[in-house]
Amino acid sequence: MSEILFYLGAIMIIIGGICDLFGALGLLKFPNFYIRLHAATVGTIGGAVVPLFGVGFLALGADFLPHKYAIAGASFVTGIIVLLAAPAGAHALAYAAHKAKLVKWEPKVDHLAEVRRND
Amino acid sequence: MKRLIPLIIILIAIFGLAYYIAPKLPQQTELRPLGEFYLENSYFGDYSAKSPEVVTAILWDYRGVDTLFETSVFFLAIIGSLTLFRLNKKQEKEAKQKLEEFSGGLTLVIKDVTKVIVAMILAVSASIALHGHLTPGGGFQGGSALAVAPLLIIAAYSKYALEENGLDKTRALILRSIGLLGIVLVALVPLLSGGFIMQNQPIFPAEINGQLIGGSLIYYNFFEFLAVGAGFTAVFLLLAIPEKVFKKILGVRQ
Numbered sequence: 001m002s003e004i005l006f007y008l009g010a011i012m013i014i015i016g017g018i019c020d021l022f023g024a025l026g027l028l029k030f031p032n033f034y035i036r037l038h039a040a041t042v043g044t045i046g047g048a049v050v051p052l053f054g055v056g057f058l059a060l061g062a063d064f065l066p067h068k069y070a071i072a073g074a075s076f077v078t079g080i081i082v083l084l085a086a087p088a089g090a091h092a093l094a095y096a097a098h099k100a101k102l103v104k105w106e107p108k109v110d111h112l113a114e115v116r117r118n119d
Numbered sequence: 120m121k122r123l124i125p126l127i128i129i130l131i132a133i134f135g136l137a138y139y140i141a142p143k144l145p146q147q148t149e150l151r152p153l154g155e156f157y158l159e160n161s162y163f164g165d166y167s168a169k170s171p172e173v174v175t176a177i178l179w180d181y182r183g184v185d186t187l188f189e190t191s192v193f194f195l196a197i198i199g200s201l202t203l204f205r206l207n208k209k210q211e212k213e214a215k216q217k218l219e220e221f222s223g224g225l226t227l228v229i230k231d232v233t234k235v236i237v238a239m240i241l242a243v244s245a246s247i248a249l250h251g252h253l254t255p256g257g258g259f260q261g262g263s264a265l266a267v268a269p270l271l272i273i274a275a276y277s278k279y280a281l282e283e284n285g286l287d288k289t290r291a292l293i294l295r296s297i298g299l300l301g302i303v304l305v306a307l308v309p310l311l312s313g314g315f316i317m318q319n320q321p322i323f324p325a326e327i328n329g330q331l332i333g334g335s336l337i338y339y340n341f342f343e344f345l346a347v348g349a350g351f352t353a354v355f356l357l358l359a360i361p362e363k364v365f366k367k368i369l370g371v372r373q
Contacts, residue, residue: 070254081239088232092225092274 005061012054019046033103037090044086052079157181169325170252170333178257179339183317187306190343193259194299197350201292204357210368214360215287217279224276233275240268248344252333258343265344266351278359291353298346305338 023043030036056075059068097103098112150158161167161176168176178186206214224230248261272281281287309318323334 067254077239077243081236081243084232084236084239088229088236092229095226095229 002061002063005057009054009056009058009061012057013051016047016051016054019043019050023047032105033097034094034105037094041086041090044082049079049083049086052076052082167325168252168334168336169331170336171331172252172254172333174255175251175257175336175340176333179336180317183306187302187317190259190299190302190346193347194295194350197295197354200354201357204360206368211288213368214364215279215282218361218364224280225274229275233271237268237271240264240271244268244344244348248340249337251340252336253331258340259347261340261344262347263351265348266355269352270355273355273359278356281356286352286356288353288356291349291356294349295346295353298342298344298349301342302339302346305335305342308335 020043023039023046026039026042027036030039052075056072056079059065059071059075062068065071095112157177158173159167161173161180162169162171168180170176244261244264244267246261247256247264248258251257251261269281269286306317309322310316312322314322323338324332325334326332
């Protein structure tokens with residue numbers, strides 16, 4: 001059981017590193033604000049939430065660790081908070097940028113057009 | 120390519136340090152006398168706080184006056200920012216009035232997520248502060264985490280939502296004063312029973328009903344939690360006054 005948890009946690013941490021790398025590349029290479037926001041969210045969800053859960057699993061699987069339940073619990077709670085907060089934050093940023101007309105863009109579809117018109 | 124050369128040198132230096140030099144550094148095998156003294160008098164001894172988080176015990180016990188003055192520096196900073204933003208009664212009323220074009224915060228998604236997260240942040244900050252004598256953390260860190268909750272509410276709902284529900288600047292200042300008063304009273308209690316100022320044991324019990332509460336640490340942590348959280352909240356409430364309103368109050372011409 002502890003070995004399964006160890007490998008699961010280690011794989012999740014590696015996935016987190018890869019997601020962080022891709023998020024950073026995307027932030028550098030993507031053309032405009034909204035798509036870069038997508039890369040940033042990949043960095044927070046894939047690069048922070050997934051490895052936090054991985055750390056939780058690792059801690060649960062480690063028999064030698066004192067206070068392993070405290071460490072696992074803290075990682076899971078932090079992971080859930082980030083999991084809830086990151087999409088809402090990205091949504092808020094995109095909404096605010098759209099409403100304030102700060103970003104120049106040429107959309108194919110604009111589902112939020114009424115927000116701009118109501119201003 | 121030229122840029123890569125320093126990077127490669129730095130990487131080689133780091134890996135060289137990690138592989139060849141770090142294992143050869145002499146290891147600390149014995150406890151130093153000072154460390155032994157601190158451990159003996161903050162965890163093991165009869166007159167200690169019996170707190171497994173020795174750092175907190177040292178901070179509030181041996182370096183208690185230092186920590187008290189650190190807290191005072193924080194309070195001076197809060198008072199300084201309140202002085203910068205000082206308003207008379209009429210102006211304060213004006214700052215509390217909603218702007219007419221105010222449409223009521225951000226979208227539904229953000230508001231609902233904020234509701235959930237604020238509850239979680241309150242729980243986490245209370246756990247950081249009230250576990251300060253058992254796990255890393257303590258009053259200041261817990262208070263800083265607590266202050267994030269009103270900040271999120273201000274961002275998602277506006278400051279008027281906080282003020283309509285009763286948490287305005289005056290209340291926050293009262294809470295903060297209660298916190299500081301509590302810290303000072305807990306520091307002065309040992310004087311009454313023949314101890315020294317900010318002494319931990321044996322005036323405060325280390326355990327109540329078998330629960331380890333670490334002597335005076337839990338009281339200090341709780342009051343510091345209250346004071347820091349409320350102080351930050353007061354400053355955030357002032358900073359959230361819309362610029363337009365504040366310029367009108369100051370009489371700046373647009």
